[in-house]
Amino acid sequence: MISPNAFFHVALKVPDVGEAVAFYREHLNGDLIEHEQPNEEATGATAVEHAALMVGDKHLYVFDRAPYEAAGLVDELPYGVLHFGYTVDDVDAAVADLADDVSFVMEPTVFGDLKVAFFEDPAGTRIELLEYVD
Template identity: 55%
Template sequence: MEPESFFHVAIKVDSLEEGLDFYRQQFDAEFLERGHADDGGGATAVNHAALEIADKRVYLFDRAPYEAAGLVDDVPTGFLHFGFVVDDIEAAYEELAAAGVEFVMEPSVFGDLKITFVTDPAGVRIELLEHL
């Protein structure tokens, strides 16, 4: 499987406001969008903010989408995952599953994306996403 591009890093923070202030002040982050838990359900029931730093996105979450969906126990504050864009999420899922890669979440629609999460041998979560 060959990703199309590196897309983002996701970080769980104790305070979205403090996280936003830090990345804006210290790294000249550009604010892109904000999402509210009340507007979603399951994996989308999270408060988050999207920033652009240099040429990459950084997402700040109050809890991980896979936490909100009940797929994993509470995840500690800090690094959550990084994400790669793929052309075809179903094909990537099938290829990785056939290779014995462990999935945290099967392909699911998340707003205007189709996503899935895998773990590497050290347990690092990697998101694969396809723009719909």
């Protein structure tokens, strides 16, 4: 069993990031933190349009494709909820604690300043564990 530090975010895959941002800003008073579009040379995990908003006290990430999907680490995912994320002190230790009990979608991988791993609950809902690394 692990004890996450905090519930951190929900990630969505949408067909139109700008339209989703407008919706969450207009209807839930979301505060836009960033909205980035990939440049022409972007590949893999960086070839993704995404936006980050604060809705209430939580982050909402909106993607045209999940970074781990764009990097080829998982098969193409449908639109909707991609995952929800919890922060932990040590992703590798958390994965070791869970390894016998859960189905992993993606083993620990570093993306920028984050180390992440994904696993599924019994119904197939994806859960991300994330650790900030230097």
